[in-house]
Amino acid sequence: MKLVIAVVEDKDSHRLVDALSDQNFKTTKLSTTGGFLKEGNTTLMIGCEDENVDDALEIIKKNSSQREQMVAPISPMGGSADSYIPQPINIEVGGATVFVVPVESFFQF
Amino acid sequence: MKLVIAVVEDKDSHRLVDALSDQNFKTTKLSTTGGFLKEGNTTLMIGCEDENVDDALEIIKKNSSQREQMVAPISPMGGSADSYIPQPINIEVGGATVFVVPVESFFQF
Amino acid sequence: MKLVIAVVEDKDSHRLVDALSDQNFKTTKLSTTGGFLKEGNTTLMIGCEDENVDDALEIIKKNSSQREQMVAPISPMGGSADSYIPQPINIEVGGATVFVVPVESFFQF
Numbered sequence A, B, C: 001m002k003l004v005i006a007v008v009e010d011k012d013s014h015r016l017v018d019a020l021s022d023q024n025f026k027t028t029k030l031s032t033t034g035g036f037l038k039e040g041n042t043t044l045m046i047g048c049e050d051e052n053v054d055d056a057l058e059i060i061k062k063n064s065s066q067r068e069q070m071v072a073p074i075s076p077m078g079g080s081a082d083s084y085i086p087q088p089i090n091i092e093v094g095g096a097t098v099f100v101v102p103v104e105s106f107f108q109f
């Protein structure tokens, strides 16, 4: 058995937990970091059999990888509104840090 | 040495930490989940020698197992108070998810 | 590879994360405990190669060990301000609990 510890962005966590649950992975949502990250993080612990680790990793990768997202920029303060044409910009969102740790035993009481 | 990672309900955590402490287990209370669980969870990390793991598990089981609890139901809104006889109902409370992980070394600085 | 799990005081965590980062350790800041500790705790997870574990431990020890700190006591309520001479006192601050756990695989998506 393995313990998969995945740290993902808050905004990806609900979708990821749902996707894991759809494939019968039991997920324990550990915690959210405090304010020091602009985007809060969520830590998921997923206990899974050795033969299912690759499937779990695939689901994590699919639902929380770092990716680019187009956003509309805020229009500049005090600029001339007439001449300003907002261009969508790309920002990086998401990303997952994943540790796979051996588990000697697992219990649910 | 082993690291016992136990996720329990908030309401069980104080009693469990006390019971572990009474048996000289050092417990690190990690974190409480945010709002998405109605009952918040607490994660405990207990570093213990191999020969003490079973004792720690027994204490966790005794103090945080899933169990039924009788609660008085809320009386129905707008119902006839005269004819309403509240029946206590059973709800499930508690429960622990426990991972036992090998530890290569442990330090207190 | 190893996963170094360090539980330190909030007040030490920023300096410690900076010191680890200066030596190219990637740190995941997990969570802060709720109110039950007067001084909140922060849990750091540091994934590092086997040969770098000792360096990581040294940085943790240097930046978050338990130590004494001189503080000015609060002047006693209702005491005679004229005759009261505050003496600095020593309190214990800091401290780190560290588990080194084997990691089978590590991913960043």
Ligand code: NI
Residues within 6 Å of the ligand: A014, A018
């Ligand atoms: Ni959902």
Ligand code: NI
Residues within 6 Å of the ligand: B014, B018
């Ligand atoms: Ni108590």
Ligand code: NI
Residues within 6 Å of the ligand: C014, C018
């Ligand atoms: Ni800094």
